[in-house]
Amino acid sequence: MTSAPKQIICVKWGTAYGPEYVNRLYGMVSRHITGPFRVVCFTDDKRGIRPEVQTFDLPELGCPHPQRTMGKWRKVVLWGETLGDLSGPALFVDLDSVIVGSLDDYFSYGEPDDVILARNWAKPLQRLGQTSVFRFPVGRYPHILAKFRADPQGVADRHRFEQHYITSSVPGGIKLWPEGWTRHFRLHCLPPFPLRYFMPARLPKGARIVTFPGGPNPGDVAVGRWTPDAPEHPPAMDHLRGALRPGLSLKQRWRHVTRYVKPVPWIAEHWRE
Template sequence: MKQIICVKWGTAYGPEYVNRLYGMVRRHVTGDFRLVCLTDDKVGLRPEVDAYDLPELGCEWPRKSMGKWRKLVLWSEDLGATTGLSGPVLFIDLDSVIVDNIDGYFSYGEPDDVVLARNWAKPMQKLGQTSVFRFPVGRYPHIIRNFRADPQGVADKHGFEQHFVTASVPGGIKFWPHLWTRHFRLHCLPPFPLRYFRPAKLPKGSRIVTFPGGPNPSDVLVGRWTQKEPAFETPWAHFRATFSSGMRNRWKHMTRYVRPTPWLTQHWVE
C-alpha cells in the first residue's frame, strides 16, 4: 500500500485541489494507495480521501515569517496513531502537478530516509524543498519539539520550514533524482523575454512539477500570474500595463508573464 499525505488549511485551496491530487495519483501510481488529507475543512472532499482534522501547531506562530510552519505537524510522534499511517509516507503539495508515473518516489533510497526535492532557487546551498518529500512517520519527532521550544528563534535562524527540516534530519537528507521533480518557474517557464512568445515546456523526464512561490497552476492554465490579472492577456497588453500609473514594481510586472500552458490541461485534472 503506497501512502500519500497532503495538508489543506485556510481558503487558498478548495477541496477541488485535493480531489484533483487524488485523480492524478490514481493515474500515475501502480497498485493500491491511500491518500490522507490533514485539513481544517473536510467539506467537498471525495470519499476516497481519508480526511483528518489538521493538528494545531502547538506554539505561537513566528512573527514576520514566510515559512509554511504548519507543515511541521507532519513530524509529530502521534501522527501514526491519529491517521493509521506507518513507515514511509510521501507528502505532495496541493499545487503540484503529477505528469508521469511516481512509483519510484516510494521505493527510492531506504525506508527511514528523508528525501526532498532540491531547492533549485539556491542549488549551491544543498537545501531541500518540501513541495514533494518522503519521511518515515514518527521517526523524527524532535523536529517539531525543537520548533515548539523556540519558534521565533527557529524562524529567525532558518527563515523557512524546509530549511529547518534540511538542517534537522540526523545524518542529513537525500534528494530525488534531479529530473523527477521540476520547479515550474525555474525549469519550465522560458526566460524573460522569451516567455512572452513561448508557453512553458514540460521537461523530459519530469514526474512531478512543483509551483513553489507561484504562479499557481490554476492561473497558469489561463495565462496569468495571479488572480488579480486578466486571463489570456496578450503580450502587448501586459507589457503596456507595466507603464500604467500606479504600477509599483515595473520590472516585476514586466517579467511576470506566462502564456496558457497546454500540458496543464492534460495533466492537472481530476
C-alpha cells in the first residue's frame, strides 16, 4: 500500500489501563510485523510508557460526554481533521487485545482510503463493525467527529454504541476484515458452558488478533479467573459453591456459574512485552 512506516495507534485515558498495557502492545506489535513501523499512543497520562512508543496528548472531545449510553465515545476524537503528526492509513488496536499472528496483511488489505473494521460478532446477522481493531485514513472523514460534536447526546441515543455510529457514518460504507483474522475471545475461543469447566479456551487457527470487548481481561483469563478480585483458577466445585452465597439474585447466580475459565497458556505466551 505504501512504503511509509506501518502506523499502529492506541488510546489510553483514565485509570482502567496502566502504561503496562501500552508497553505490552508495543512488544506484541514488534514481534508480529515486518518492515518499519511506529506505535503511537494518544493519552491523558504519558508516565511509564516505554520510549519506543510515540505519545501525543489525547485530543479533547470538544463537547459534553453522552449520558445513559454504554458506548466508548471518547474514541471518536480519532476522526478529526488532524491527529498528532499522523497521515495516511493507521491501524487502531484496543489495549486489551492479544496479537497472536502477523499484522502485515492489515496494512495491505483493501484500499488506502477504506475504513475496515472487525465484524461485530455479537450481532452476526447485521453488517455492523466493531472498533477493537480498525484501519482508517487519518483526517479523511472529519464529518464523523463534527456531527458528533454538534449533537453528542442525540448521536448516542440513536446509535447507542460508538462503533454503530462509525458503521453508519462512513461514506460508501465500511469494509470488514476477513473472517478468521480478528477473533472475539468469548464467542470464538471460550468453550460454551458447561464445557469451559473441562476445556481451556482455544486459539482459533488463522487468528491474528484476539479481542476482548466487554471483558474479561486477558490478564485475568490467562491465570484462570474472570475478574481481578477472583482467586486464580479455583477448583470447579469451589467456584460453583460461590453461586450459593446469600443475597444473590437468580440472574447473579447464573452469571457467576457461567463465568468460569481455565488458565489459558497461549495468552500468557503472547500477551507480554
